[in-house]
Each structure stands twice: as structure tokens, then as C-alpha cells.
Amino acid sequence: MSLLLRYNLIGHVVLGLLGVIVFYAAWLALLKQNFSLKFLRFLSGAGLTFFLLSLLSGGYYYVQHYGNVVKPIIKAGRYPWAHSVIMETKEHVFLFLPFLAAVVFLVFWLLGERIGEEPKLKRPLVFLVGLIAVLGIAILMAGITISGAAR
Amino acid sequence: MDWKTFLTVFHVIGTALGVGGATFAEFFYLKSVRDGAVDPMEDGVLKITFYVLRIGMIFLVLSGFGFLLFYRLTGQEASLYNPKFLAKLTIILILFLGAIFWQAKKVPLWLGGAGSLTSWYAALILGVWRGLEASYLNIMLFYFLAVLFIAFLLGILRKLAGIKP
Numbered sequence: 001m002s003l004l005l006r007y008n009l010i011g012h013v014v015l016g017l018l019g020v021i022v023f024y025a026a027w028l029a030l031l032k033q034n035f036s037l038k039f040l041r042f043l044s045g046a047g048l049t050f051f052l053l054s055l056l057s058g059g060y061y062y063v064q065h066y067g068n069v070v071k072p073i074i075k076a077g078r079y080p081w082a083h084s085v086i087m088e089t090k091e092h093v094f095l096f097l098p099f100l101a102a103v104v105f106l107v108f109w110l111l112g113e114r115i116g117e118e119p120k121l122k123r124p125l126v127f128l129v130g131l132i133a134v135l136g137i138a139i140l141m142a143g144i145t146i147s148g149a150a151r
Numbered sequence: 152m153d154w155k156t157f158l159t160v161f162h163v164i165g166t167a168l169g170v171g172g173a174t175f176a177e178f179f180y181l182k183s184v185r186d187g188a189v190d191p192m193e194d195g196v197l198k199i200t201f202y203v204l205r206i207g208m209i210f211l212v213l214s215g216f217g218f219l220l221f222y223r224l225t226g227q228e229a230s231l232y233n234p235k236f237l238a239k240l241t242i243i244l245i246l247f248l249g250a251i252f253w254q255a256k257k258v259p260l261w262l263g264g265a266g267s268l269t270s271w272y273a274a275l276i277l278g279v280w281r282g283l284e285a286s287y288l289n290i291m292l293f294y295f296l297a298v299l300f301i302a303f304l305l306g307i308l309r310k311l312a313g314i315k316p
Contacts, residue, residue, distance in 0.1 A: 001224075006224060013216060014216070017216050021209065024251075027251060140216075143219075144231055144240070145231075147219060147223045147231055150228050
């Protein structure tokens with residue numbers, strides 16, 4: 001694996017992980033009675049940026065290396081389902097995250113002042129931020145499963 | 152310093168902050184609620200303790216994924232399917248979800264403290280116990296029994312301290 005691809009893989013994992021941590025922190029913060037809108041706006045912007053950069057980095061790695069080198073190793077190994085089930089699911093579910101993150105970012109920036117006053121807005125927002133965190137964690141677990149099968 | 156040493160140091164600091172934070176959070180909490188109310192000074196100490204605990208968790212997760220990359224890039228992918236590693240990962244996930252349920256006030260007091268304390272110590276023990284040969288299910292079964300045992304012990308401590316449930 002070339003140095004560029006190594007950095008791509010590292011970037012994909014680290015940026016994705018940071019995105020999940022940031023949305024998890026936003027979930028915790030949003031559950032508080034008195035939350036800081038400024039902090040939530042910052043977190044949603046950072047999370048969206050991390051997810052987009054992770055998508056780009058992972059996408060490049062997938063096209064240049066994973067499909068040609070790693071995928072055949074996994075499919076010929078003891079855990080072929082790590083690609084056919086886990087990776088196939090991961091690459092589709094992952095596409096949701098930047099869009100969901102963009103929705104949360106826009107809600108915090110455009111409707112932020114109303115969140116504290118309107119439970120009808122806050123409740124689905126807590127659900128959406130939680131969904132991003134849970135999907136993100138599931139994708140991290142999928143990444144570990146796929147990496148472990150590449151031998 | 153090579154990458155593995157760097158990650159290990161980072162991981163150990165995270166675990167130390169987390170285990171220390173969880174232990175002191177429980178003791179401070181027990182001491183704070185003894186008189187029936189948490190005063191501003193005690194509240195401040197508890198907030199700092201939880202803050203340290205969260206820093207520990209971030210260190211632990213970042214260095215943990217650092218290890219994932221290290222194993223992947225050095226041809227040691229088999230380590231990622233090690234039952235001890237998978238059990239540790241599950242316990243960290245339980246810690247994460249527990250914090251959310253705790254914040255949403257959906258976890259009873261007796262379970263929240265015991266879950267956090269046991270999970271942090273379990274992560275520490277699994278990290279340092281090099282020769283442990285046990286299946287994933289055995290480790291998790293032992294962990295859940297340990298949570299119940301610690302909850303029972305904390306219950307006795309609360310009773311002895313005269314704290315109402």
C-alpha cells in the first residue's frame with residue numbers, strides 16, 4: 001500500500017471517528033435542560049465537515065485500493081461475509097450520514113432559537129442526532145469487522 | 152518513541168483518568184447525597200470529576216482506534232477478532248450508551264453507578280490481563296454478573312451511609 005493510500009485510510013478512520021464523537025457529544029448536550037446553542041452549532045458544523053472529509057478520503061481509498069486488493073483477500077478468506085454483507089451495508093448506510101448531518105446543521109443554524117421553546121421541534125431533533133451517533137457507531141463497528149477479515 | 156508505545160501511553164492515561172474518574176464520581180456522589188442535598192461546592196466537584204471521566208473516555212477511544220489502524224497497517228488484523236478485544240469494545244459501547252440513558256434519566260440510580268464503575272474496571276482488567284484465554288460470551292457473562300455484584304455492594308454502602316434509595 002502506498003503512503004498516500006495509508007494516509008487515506010488513516011484519514012478515513014480518524015475523521016469518521018471524530019464525526020461520531022462530535023455527534024455523540026451533541027446528543028449528550030441536547031439532552032440537557034439548558035443547552036448552549038452556540039456549542040451545538042459548532043458541533044454540528046464540525047461533525048458535518050468530518051463526515052464529508054471522511055467520505056472523500058474513504059471513497060478514494062475504496063476506488064484505488066480496497067476494490068482491487070482488499071476485497072479479493074476478504075472474499076477468498078475465512079470471513080467472506082465481512083465484504084458481502086458488512087461492507088455492502090456500510091458503504092450504503094454511510095451515505096446517509098453527511099445528509100443527516102447537513103439537516104441537523106441547518107436546523108441548528110436556521111431554527112436554533114426555537115429548539116429550547118418548542119418540544120415538538122426538540123424531540124425529533126434529539127432522535128435525529130441520536131440516530132446519527134448510533135449509525136456512526138454501527139459503521140465504526142462494521143469498519144473493525146471488515147479490517148479484521150482482511151488477512 | 153514508536154507508534155505502539157505512543158498509543159499505549161495514550162491508552163493507559165485514558166484508562167487511568169476514566170477508572171479514577173468513575174471511582175471518585177461514585178465516592179463523591181455518595182458523600183454529597185448523605186445529607187439529602189447536593190450543595191453548590193459538591194456539585195462543582197462532581198462536574199469536574201465527570202469532565203475528567205469524559206476526557207479519559209475520549210483518550211481511550213482515540214487511542215483504541217489508533218490501535219485498530221496500527222494492527223491493520225502492520226498485518227496484525229487477526230488481533231481485531233480477539234474475544235478479549237471484542238468484549239472490551241462491547242463494554243466501551245455499553246459505557247457510551249449508558250451515559251446517554253443516564254443523561255436522559257432513563258437509568259435507575261442503582262444500575263447507573265454500578266454499570267459505569269464496573270465497565271471502567273472491566274476495561275482496565277481486560278487491557279492488562281495479557282494471558283486471558285476466555286470466550287467472548289464468558290467474558291460478557293462475567294461482566295454482567297460483576298455489574299449486579301457491584302450494584303449490590305453499592306446498595307449496602309448506601310444503606311450504611313443512611314442514603315435513601
